[in-house]
Every structure is written in C-alpha cells, then in structure tokens.
Amino acid sequence: MTDLSALSQVDPDRPNAARMYDYYLGGSHNFAADRAAAELAIAAAPWIRKATHDNRAFLSRAVRYCIGEGVDQFLDLGSGIPTVGNVHEVAQAMEPDARVAYVDNEPVTVASAQALLGGLANCTITAADVRDPDAVFNAPGVRDLLDLSRPVALLTIAVLHFVSDEEDPLALVADYRSRLVPGSIHVLSHGTSEFDPDIAAGTEGIYRNTANPVHMRSVAAITALLDGTELVEPGIVDASMWRADEGQIPPERRGLVVGVGRVN
Numbered sequence: 001m002t003d004l005s006a007l008s009q010v011d012p013d014r015p016n017a018a019r020m021y022d023y024y025l026g027g028s029h030n031f032a033a034d035r036a037a038a039e040l041a042i043a044a045a046p047w048i049r050k051a052t053h054d055n056r057a058f059l060s061r062a063v064r065y066c067i068g069e070g071v072d073q074f075l076d077l078g079s080g081i082p083t084v085g086n087v088h089e090v091a092q093a094m095e096p097d098a099r100v101a102y103v104d105n106e107p108v109t110v111a112s113a114q115a116l117l118g119g120l121a122n123c124t125i126t127a128a129d130v131r132d133p134d135a136v137f138n139a140p141g142v143r144d145l146l147d148l149s150r151p152v153a154l155l156t157i158a159v160l161h162f163v164s165d166e167e168d169p170l171a172l173v174a175d176y177r178s179r180l181v182p183g184s185i186h187v188l189s190h191g192t193s194e195f196d197p198d199i200a201a202g203t204e205g206i207y208r209n210t211a212n213p214v215h216m217r218s219v220a221a222i223t224a225l226l227d228g229t230e231l232v233e234p235g236i237v238d239a240s241m242w243r244a245d246e247g248q249i250p251p252e253r254r255g256l257v258v259g260v261g262r263v264n
C-alpha cells in the first residue's frame with residue numbers, strides 16, 4: 001500500500017536532487033523550485049541532460065550484465081523516482097524471479113515507487129539513508145527479500161557523489177561489500193570534475209543550494225571506490241561508453257563516469 005504520510009515532510013520550495021534528476025529525464029514528479037534549480041544546472045553543464053539519459057542506458061546494460069553473470073538479486077541504493085527502464089523491469093524481463101530492493105530517502109521517490117511496485121512480487125522500496133548500512137540491511141524490505149548467502153548486485157548509480165569526503169564514501173562502499181558473498185557485483189556511476197573542473201565547480205555551487213550538495217570527484221577518486229573489486233572490462237569510462245554499441249562516439253564533455261567490479 002502507498003504510505004503518503006512522509007510526503008508531509010516535503011518542502012516544495014527546497015530543490016531536491018531526486019526531483020531535479022526526474023526533470024532532466026523529462027519526468028513530472030518535480031516542483032517549480034526543482035525545475036528552476038535544474039535549469040541553472042543545465043545552463044552550467046549543458047551536457048547534463050544527455051548524461052542522465054546515458055546514465056539510465058548504462059544502468060540497463062549493467063543490470064543485463066549482472067543477470068548474464070547469474071546475479072539475480074539487486075540492492076539499488078539511491079534508486080530515484082521510477083522512470084523508463086526501472087531495474088526490476090530490465091532484470092525481470094531476463095529473469096522473472098529476479099529480486100530488487102530499492103532504497104531512497106526522498107519522500108516523493110519512495111511514494112512513487114510504492115505506487116508503482118504495490119503488489120509486485122520480489123520488489124520492495126525502503127525509505128532509508130544509504131549512509132547507514134545497518135539501517136539498510138536491517139530494513140524488512142531488504143532483510144526479508146535478499147538472500148545474502150547468494151551473490152547480490154550492489155547498485156550505486158549516481159548516488160555516491162551525494163556523500164561527502166567527511167562521510168567517507170570509501171569506508172561506506174567497503175562496509176556494503178563486506179556483507180556480500182564472493183561473486184557479487186558492484187555497479188557504480190559518479191559525477192566527475194576530471195574533464196572540466198570549472199563546470200564541475202559551477203554544478204557543485206548550484207547543488208549547494210539544494211537538499212543534496214554534490215561532490216564531483218577525480219577519476220582516480222572514483223576508481224578508488226571500486227578498489228578491492230576485480231574491475232570488469234572496459235574499466236572506468238564515460239557512461240555512454242560502457243559496453244555500448246559499436247560505433248558509439250566518445251563524448252566531448254564528460255561529466256559522469258562508470259565502472260563495474262566483481263566482489264571476490
């Protein structure tokens with residue numbers, strides 16, 4: 001059942017990253033303040049809309065990769081407002097019994113996912129802060145759905161750039177992966193300052209005035225988030241280039257890099 005009580009916590013005048021992202025993707029789960037902030041971000045980083053679409057396409061390819069590797073359970077951290085090609089849709093098209101535990105802390109996102117998932121087998125949405133792995137793993141929607149004696153695909157897609165250095169994203173991902181058995185897979189995408197520091201700084205400035213300050217990182221710092229995993233080909237690349245169709249043209253301005261690592 002959809003629990004709408006958390007929606008009373010929503011401040012429609014304070015831009016939020018989940019709803020700005022929904023706007024970049026052409027969705028309608030956003031308020032005027034979200035759209036205004038998103039337009040500022042688009043002006044600062046003209047590639048941002050393309051990057052969000054590239055990110056969603058990468059997500060689909062990565063989920064299909066995981067299913068192809070025999071990993072049919074997904075823990076999707078910072079899962080976002082439901083849109084085209086949600087993880088369970090992509091996964092269950094290949095493996096009908098695939099299980100997907102979505103986690104997000106934004107009330108519009110959680111309510112939208114509850115409405116979409118209501119009654120669907122093998123899918124849950126948990127309202128939790130991804131910076132608190134104990135809360136995530138102890139939540140019924142995660143604990144009762146995922147079988148941690150079998151491999152899990154840990155999805156951290158466009159979410160870890162909302163975790164500051166002080167909050168130690170390296171320790172956070174190490175904690176999540178330590179709870180997963182070998183054969184699990186960590187899928188990552190992350191905003192980078194590497195290719196255009198000025199644009200990255202402009203984007204950070206805009207997100208500083210939202211509920212979710214963003215922390216763009218160097219490619220080395222993003223690669224370190226997959227340290228301890230076995231990086232699968234083609235390594236850390238632009239979202240549009242990860243196992244993309246032959247002939248894909250490398251982007252001129254890159255803002256989002258991705259990688260996939262096997263947990264051994």
Ligand SMILES: C[S@@+](CC[C@H](N)C(=O)[O-])C[C@H]1O[C@@H](n2cnc3c(N)ncnc32)[C@H](O)[C@@H]1O
Pocket residue numbers: 017018021055056059077078079080081103104105106109128129130131156157158159162212
């Ligand atoms: C840019 S969206 C990405 C959505 C989806 N993962 C994708 O890539 O299409 C980032 C999501 O992370 C969520 N998020 C940010 N910080 C979070 C936190 N500390 N705990 C839970 N969710 C968080 C936001 O609410 C938002 O839905």
